[in-house]
Amino acid sequence: MPQLYNETPTVRKRKIVVQYWPPMNKKIKAKVVGATGYGGLGIIDLLLRHPCAEISALVAREDAGKRISDVYPHLAGFCDMPIHAADDPAVQGAYDVVFFSTPDRVGMADAKAELAKGAKVIDYSGDFRFTTLAAYQDYATRLGKDPQHLSPELLGTNVYGMPELHRAEIARANLVGNPGCFATSCILGLAPALKAHLVNPHGLVCDCKSGVSGAGKKAKPQFHYPERCEQINAYRLSGHQHVCEVERELGLQAGEDVTVIFTAQVLPISRGILSTLYGDLTQDVTEADVLDIYRKFYAESGFVRVLPSTAAVGTMSVRGTNFCDIVVSVDARTRKLRIVSIIDNLMKGQAGQALQNMNVMFGLPENTGLNQPGMYP
Amino acid sequence: MPQLYNETPTVRKRKIVVQYWPPMNKKIKAKVVGATGYGGLGIIDLLLRHPCAEISALVAREDAGKRISDVYPHLAGFCDMPIHAADDPAVQGAYDVVFFSTPDRVGMADAKAELAKGAKVIDYSGDFRFTTLAAYQDYATRLGKDPQHLSPELLGTNVYGMPELHRAEIARANLVGNPGCFATSCILGLAPALKAHLVNPHGLVCDCKSGVSGAGKKAKPQFHYPERCEQINAYRLSGHQHVCEVERELGLQAGEDVTVIFTAQVLPISRGILSTLYGDLTQDVTEADVLDIYRKFYAESGFVRVLPSTAAVGTMSVRGTNFCDIVVSVDARTRKLRIVSIIDNLMKGQAGQALQNMNVMFGLPENTGLNQPGMYP
Amino acid sequence: MPQLYNETPTVRKRKIVVQYWPPMNKKIKAKVVGATGYGGLGIIDLLLRHPCAEISALVAREDAGKRISDVYPHLAGFCDMPIHAADDPAVQGAYDVVFFSTPDRVGMADAKAELAKGAKVIDYSGDFRFTTLAAYQDYATRLGKDPQHLSPELLGTNVYGMPELHRAEIARANLVGNPGCFATSCILGLAPALKAHLVNPHGLVCDCKSGVSGAGKKAKPQFHYPERCEQINAYRLSGHQHVCEVERELGLQAGEDVTVIFTAQVLPISRGILSTLYGDLTQDVTEADVLDIYRKFYAESGFVRVLPSTAAVGTMSVRGTNFCDIVVSVDARTRKLRIVSIIDNLMKGQAGQALQNMNVMFGLPENTGLNQPGMYP
């Protein structure tokens, strides 16, 4: 029987065990800003299950004054903490970690004060995904957003929060920009190929499909159930905000400029991203060669599972987990490399990766509180 | 066991903690028969997360010789154990607990041998839901099945596995018949009303709706995606196998005969049962009165959450959990009691309740390995 | 009109033919108010297919100035007419028929002027479903709405627009109140039983499940795709606006007061209502007896299909059609009649019934433009 996954038995175990975490004798105290969105709820859920952390404060713009379980009944009895406004004196203390599960321009305004109080900060938005002011401004300008960064002095101290590519820097960082969901699937899917110069760095195709939760919890006409249940559509064909970080990260691997064409598409599923990625091969390789290159690249990265073209996997294979399943194939007739990269957009694409970053930042085993097989069916 | 729910804010813990289980210094060794169905996969998933149990053997009629993770890739790295045929010498040892996640007539043939080797047995089928031969034969006959029970001498030693109604007997039992999924929702929804003689015991209406997973993992024409995605339908209007256990259990609470009309309906969802239950009130009561009666009835039962008619809950409130949400309302104009009873058919309706029974049988806190808020969204 | 359904195999035609309509040599000119909601779009679609009618004006509160096909691209090339504000001089002419696909209190304000110009009016809301001021006020009061009717002088001239029960009156009427969607399924399902005094008129149970489109096209949090795709829930348990018309219409059939308990539930489907209805039998009858009574009752009503308990039908059987499928069953043990009544909420529950009413009001064969089998799968 061929081994299906590139197991690193020391990282993933048969049995989900609570990791022993020696360096601390107290829990990591966490504050969650933007607690009532899908990203905030995701990190709440994960922190509740985490053996070495606890939720100390919840902040949100809406519903301040209510208990989180009044707004989200499924949390009743598990997390009944009050929601505070950002400026509420009750949530101005010192925390060990602060998650900004907020849109662009919130973290860049408020992270500094938290850092000053000694917190480690993980921001979900585009605010800290770029490490120079020029890169940030290029990103903001492309999107037609305000190019002024409110904390330019922090740029350079921040790290792009993808442990598979930046593990050591994240371990030393106090400020992490959590990657975009689409970007995570594209970068993990193509990084080994660019590192190995397997493909032409120009004109990579990223055909990306996401579940609706990627657009957040706010009801919108195009996500109204009757308008979505038989609908797949492409959107924002003129440019998507995740392209910048994909090109930057892949360029770092390639050691040269990378360009991608990116297509965002929405599916009638709740969770999941499947990205199909195409590149022009620069050399004659077989699928076995590519499997080997990818598995070596991710040998230390237990959340990435590299699979052959015959693998029967899809978004349900990773639902509710922090895994990224990568299926490799080589099309000899067109001399293309084709990668199918699959994640749960709310886990490896958002809260799961945020927790993975927290684990790395605090010296914990990377999969602490994240080592679960996902709900089936 | 401490209460875990909505009676007072202090009773359910904010943090999901692993319960300390003093009486054993080794893990409970479990054998799962019928491992590849939804019921078997459910108990595998729960046992993987359980702090005091471990999976020791997997048995299934199909796929023997393969690893479970070859058939279900989402388990890769978590459970890679081989699947054995029932008569494989490798799985004839002594186990602490054996789950028969099998259709009728399997457990009744094989449970005896497991009991003889000292195992506690939990059977998911109708085989051990009745404690007298006459009751079993009535059930089998109504369904047009073979009325001969293969282990009649065990009837009377078995207990109906609903801890909320039979906790003490389950704690002493070696053989438990795990309830049907529809039956669980109806019995939990109506038991307090019958115990308190709030409603006429005759002609109770059980209007039940289930997700497709309730029908098992086998592909069938009516569950083919294009045939189901816009479809709700009623089926088997002439009689459903769960009626017998509903009437028997409710009769035990009422102290007299109970009759129900039962309608089974299938929805285009994967998981979840919502049963709407109606009874004729025998006395003038308010919703507050009913809430009080129900909450007292379930005061020791942390998995039942009793809610007022204004509660905004549905199948997503319990998805992936062992909870049963019960919404009570009183219709004064028609003098009816109306109960909406909601469970996850694969959890409280199947594997979750099986694990709850195991916990009770082994003296563990009832919610060990089951105390989780469910995936959202 | 020839029968079109299940009485004898010869009555419904194999071929969908365009009916010949002798009395008119010009098309019926229709104005649609509320054109951009699901109800308005439904009647637009049907009028486009109708051989004897044409759309002459579109009115809506939103999107005035745009073309309907700019807002709904699927209509491009089929209906590119402009949307007008209600007070636009361009839409103040005389029309043959005006559809008010609008919420309560719009039709009651504006119908009068249309009637004065000679139009026949069909209103979708509760405004003209009651024929006395007292009945209207009872309805409005129960719902906590303003009980003042703006055109009380019209009450008494209006007719409840269910041709199966009021065909002759509708044929003579100028003002029709189109029934509610839930109400349609309940009334058609129970009318024959009450007419024949088969069931106790008190305490009838109406357990109703609807697709999301029943709530209209406006995006709301509970209908956001990720919040709905695995969700069924009951709502408004304290009382639903359709109860009044159900009790009134069934009372007319019974010749005495009728009371129902009504449960509204929402499903993760786009279109469809399945109502399961229960009544206490007053006499010993078989399913065959009930089938006979129902089929005689609906002998002239081609859109109602009466089926035995073994029929394999669901919401997909009527999707996109004006049919109501009624499955009858008798539960001898509890002496209950159980009816499963199935419609497409946007067709027989809304625009389809409105067009059926138009046909009757204009002396056309009742199924003109409505005789189609529905999309499958």
Add this chain to the structure above:
Amino acid sequence: MPQLYNETPTVRKRKIVVQYWPPMNKKIKAKVVGATGYGGLGIIDLLLRHPCAEISALVAREDAGKRISDVYPHLAGFCDMPIHAADDPAVQGAYDVVFFSTPDRVGMADAKAELAKGAKVIDYSGDFRFTTLAAYQDYATRLGKDPQHLSPELLGTNVYGMPELHRAEIARANLVGNPGCFATSCILGLAPALKAHLVNPHGLVCDCKSGVSGAGKKAKPQFHYPERCEQINAYRLSGHQHVCEVERELGLQAGEDVTVIFTAQVLPISRGILSTLYGDLTQDVTEADVLDIYRKFYAESGFVRVLPSTAAVGTMSVRGTNFCDIVVSVDARTRKLRIVSIIDNLMKGQAGQALQNMNVMFGLPENTGLNQPGMYP
């Protein structure tokens, strides 16, 4: 307001009118082989609505002896004809047109006899999509199928049934091979670009996503509702049967060899294909240039709607219709042409195109019986 669609007012009209068809004074008699699959049901539905054709015989391997409406209740009253076995003497007469809605190797065996009796034949399979034996054998060999064609003498008399590309030949043909569903979306999406030499003919990327109905009506484990409702997956990465016809047809347009890499993916929707197509531009063009080229190419083809990159369309825009919506965009940074091509796989991808072919073969207006806006929502 820019015009949204490339309307050719003489082909598509605001009003759906029954086309006047002068050359015949009797109906076209049609025989449907493979009547019980989705493709057969689709053509039955369309023929029922067609003003100049009628169904004369239904043939299927399964359910022979039953009425089609016994198997598909939604057809009751509309089509109650018996299903015959292929060799039943009752269906050996002469028909005007025979649809083979059958898998490979049925039409190639039986078409000859039908042609000999004077019928025009439209075959849905791969049997007659290739006009030389060599091309057929290449196709069969690539798929690992039997390369022997059973009616090689017919090859060369057959025409590829895509009216947009082969209208004149189809009008003269007696034997048409109806295109594959994925192939239709790819060919229509890329043909104008290749004709105009806008893109490099090598290494075109076809990233295709289909609803489940594309796999037919047979229940399979991967399409069981609980396994599909949150699942998108790629399959058959080693090669798909539609690649041959895509490369052949695009090669005919380009006047040189074309190669594509093709990815088939399945979505949790019932109907619909969205294909995202990428090619390397050979010249500097703007979106406006491409729109112009495409609109001219399809000026006579009313079922193709060419749209700019800002168009908000998806699979719901074409559901239930024979339209192909094509969204064009140009990515200057990577110098790629990107086309989003959308069809209903059961209509333009199957039965709709078959009927369109019939119309062309019989000299009818191409959109007879097909000119409808589709069900919304």
